[in-house]
Amino acid sequence: MSETINGSLSVSNDVIADIAGYAAMTCYGVVGMAEQLQGAESVRLLAGQRLRKGVLVSADENGLTVDLHVVLESGVNMKSVCHNLSSSVAFTLQEIAQIDPASLKIGIHIDALKSRLN
Numbered sequence: 001m002s003e004t005i006n007g008s009l010s011v012s013n014d015v016i017a018d019i020a021g022y023a024a025m026t027c028y029g030v031v032g033m034a035e036q037l038q039g040a041e042s043v044r045l046l047a048g049q050r051l052r053k054g055v056l057v058s059a060d061e062n063g064l065t066v067d068l069h070v071v072l073e074s075g076v077n078m079k080s081v082c083h084n085l086s087s088s089v090a091f092t093l094q095e096i097a098q099i100d101p102a103s104l105k106i107g108i109h110i111d112a113l114k115s116r117l118n
Contacts, residue, residue, distance in 0.1 A: 011097045017055040020066050023092035024055075029081035034069040034111035063103030066093075071112045082108045 024030055033054025056067040066089065072081055086106045093099040 011099075013057040013059070014052060016057045016064070016066065016093065016097060016099070017052040019093055019096050020055050020057070020068060020089050021052055023089045024068055024070060024085055027081065027085045027088050029073050029076035030085060031071045031073050031114045034071045063105060064099060065105045065107065067107040067109060069109045069111050071114050072110055074113045074115050078110060082110075 021033055024033065035053045054069045056069075058065045058067075068085065068089065070085070072078060085108055089106055090101045090104055093104065094101050
C-alpha cells in the first residue's frame with residue numbers, strides 16, 4: 001500500500017540553470033552558451049559541462065527570470081531562433097521542474113555569432 005507524504009520540493013537556481021542550458025543547446029542555430037569575461041569586450045564559448053555559467057536565474061514576487069547568454073550560428077534567422085529557444089526552455093522547465101510558464105520570464109542575449117565550422 002502506498003503512503004502519501006505531504007511536503008514541498010524546492011529546485012535550486014543552479015538546477016534550473018542546468019536544465020535551461022541543456023534545453024538551449026538542443027535548439028537549432030545555437031552554437032553554445034557564452035560567458036562574458038570581466039573587463040573585456042569578448043565572450044568565451046562554454047564547454048558542455050559548464051553551461052550554467054551562461055544562464056542567470058533570479059526569482060522575485062513576480063516569478064522566475066531566466067537570462068540566457070548564447071552564441072548563435074552565423075546566417076540563421078535570429079528572431080526565429082530566439083522564439084524557438086524561448087519556447088523550448090519554457091517547455092523543458094515546465095516538464096522537468098514543474099515551473100508554471102505564466103510565472104516565467106525568459107531573456108535571450110545574443111553575445112556572439114559564430115560559424116559551426118570554426
